[in-house]
Amino acid sequence: MDIWDKLYESAKDLYKPxxxxxxxxxxxxxxAIEGADGKIYTGFCLEATSGVFHLCAERAAMFNMYQESGQVIAKRILAFRDKPPYGGSSGMPCGACREFLMQCSLENSNTEIMVDFETREIVTLEELMPLWWGTERQVQWEENQEDH
Structure with missing residues (x-):
């Protein structure tokens, strides 16, 4: 069983609309997200029609990862509905999730995201966000953290 199978198996029982x-x-x-430590963290979406609360599965998994381990770097992400990603945009994180991942750490630009489970096609977050607006600011912040 490869890591993508493990990610799928970890999250599939959460699918209960x-x-x-x-x-x-x-x-x-x-x-399901594989953290930098190799552990798998899961999450599911929770949405309210008021728009006040909307938490995508990817951000929920990131929250769970941070809450349980203090990590903010995701090596791999697999997101889906009733079946694994099957190409196109079927497994792609929304813009808010992409933005959140980048804001957590520039290292997340290397995060692999499953495009097609059957063929194991992946993209990196950097491919989805090639010219992220916050790069300079994040680099400065990370350099300041190293100085303290």
Missing amino acids: RELSDFVYANHVVA
């Missing part, structure tokens, strides 16, 4: 109320629904997208 349901409405928590007439305004809130959950579990219709799930994700």
Whole structure:
């Protein structure tokens, strides 16, 4: 079993789409992230129609990873609905998730994201965000952290 199979197996049982109320629904997208330490962290989406609360599966998995380990670097991400990513945009993180990953660490530009589970096609976050607006600011912040 390769790492992508492990990621899929870790997240697939979380896929249980349901409405928590007439305004809130959950579990219709799930994700698994391999952290820098090689451990797998999972999450599912939770959305409210008011727009006040919307947490994608990828950000939920990142939150769980940080909460459990203090890590902010994701080596790999697999996100899906009822079946593994099958090409195109079927497994792609939304813009907010892409932005959040970049804001956590510039190292996340190397994060591999599954495009097609069957063929094992992947892209990196850098390929999805080639000219990220926050690079200079993040580099300065990281340099300041090293000085302290």
